[in-house]
Amino acid sequence: MSVIEAQGVSLTFQTADGPVHALKDVDLTIGKGEFVSFIGPSGCGKTTFLRTIAALETPTEGRIRVNSLDADAARRARAYGYVFQAPGLYPWRTISGNISLPLEIMGFSKTDRTDRIARVLDLVELSGFGGKFPWQLSGGMQQRASIARALAFDADILLMDEPFGALDEIVRDRLNAALLELWAKTGKTISFVTHSIPEAVYLSTKIVVMSPRPGRITRIIDSTLPHERPLEIRDTPEFIRIAQEVREGLREGHSYD
Numbered sequence: 495m496s497v498i499e500a501q502g503v504s505l506t507f508q509t510a511d512g513p514v515h516a517l518k519d520v521d522l523t524i525g526k527g528e529f530v531s532f533i534g535p536s537g538c539g540k541t542t543f544l545r546t547i548a549a550l551e552t553p554t555e556g557r558i559r560v561n562s563l564d565a566d567a568a569r570r571a572r573a574y575g576y577v578f579q580a581p582g583l584y585p586w587r588t589i590s591g592n593i594s595l596p597l598e599i600m601g602f603s604k605t606d607r608t609d610r611i612a613r614v615l616d617l618v619e620l621s622g623f624g625g626k627f628p629w630q631l632s633g634g635m636q637q638r639a640s641i642a643r644a645l646a647f648d649a650d651i652l653l654m655d656e657p658f659g660a661l662d663e664i665v666r667d668r669l670n671a672a673l674l675e676l677w678a679k680t681g682k683t684i685s686f687v688t689h690s691i692p693e694a695v696y697l698s699t700k701i702v703v704m705s706p707r708p709g710r711i712t713r714i715i716d717s718t719l720p721h722e723r724p725l726e727i728r729d730t731p732e733f734i735r736i737a738q739e740v741r742e743g744l745r746e747g748h749s750y751d
């Protein structure tokens with residue numbers, strides 16, 4: 495069953511310096527429970543594509559369907575949680591208070607909010623930190639809190655825009671493993687933007703390689719790795735082969751010329 499469907503999506507920004515072709519003829523189907531990573535150099539349209547799925551941008555051509563709804567209707571139906579590059583937590587609210595905010599806006603009852611906050615804090619292994627303020631937590635913990643916030647209203651889709659890009663490699667490794675565990679536990683469909691080849695290969699069931707000017711898909715790679723992935727899987731020949739395929743895809747798009 496397809497959860498996200500893009501058909502012939504193009505998006506051109508009109509700027510003072512002329513048109514910028516952020517997306518060109520993007521066709522993609524994401525099935526239920528898939529973990530799809532978008533990889534490509536700066537400016538290839540990864541963020542724009544995620545924002546288009548979330549109805550934060552409107553395609554110039556083509557169409558997007560999310561859970562069989564158009565992108566606007568899906569946004570109103572709260573079909574997904576969105577995790578941004580920076581945690582974006584309000585410093586004057588505790589971690590629980592930050593997770594609670596969207597739930598308050600959506601009109602969840604106090605009891606329901608308390609239950610949901612406890613459940614998502616547990617999912618991201620932050621139980622016991624709900625009463626802390628963001629500045630009392632490390633960068634990795636803050637990013638986990640922002641994931642908890644996106645999970646709290648239990649949408650079955652998670653859109654993640656390079657959530658671990660600013661973190662050091664050790665923390666990132668841990669969060670990658672935690673995210674896979676969470677994905678296995680919840681069965682959510684995840685769209686994930688990254689610049690990192692190992693991160694894309696480690697996490698994904700499908701890797702979408704993109705290239706800039708105009709932003710387009712150059713290759714879609716279905717992962718042959720098993721769903722169960724200890725971090726050591728990164729040293730296996732199969733992992734290295736898929737990473738090589740991603741690298742070739744990037745080169746094909748002349749991304750690093």
Ligand SMILES: Nc1ncnc2c1ncn2[C@@H]1O[C@H](COP(=O)(O)OP(=O)(O)OP(=O)(O)O)[C@@H](O)[C@H]1O
Binds near residue numbers: 536539
């Ligand atoms: N609101 C906007 N107005 C004009 N141009 C824009 C706008 N948003 C994005 N762009 C341009 O569209 C292109 C795609 O940008 P986008 O941010 O989607 O790329 P990206 O692959 O996510 O890059 P990065 O990896 O640096 O985040 C870029 O050339 C960018 O400058």
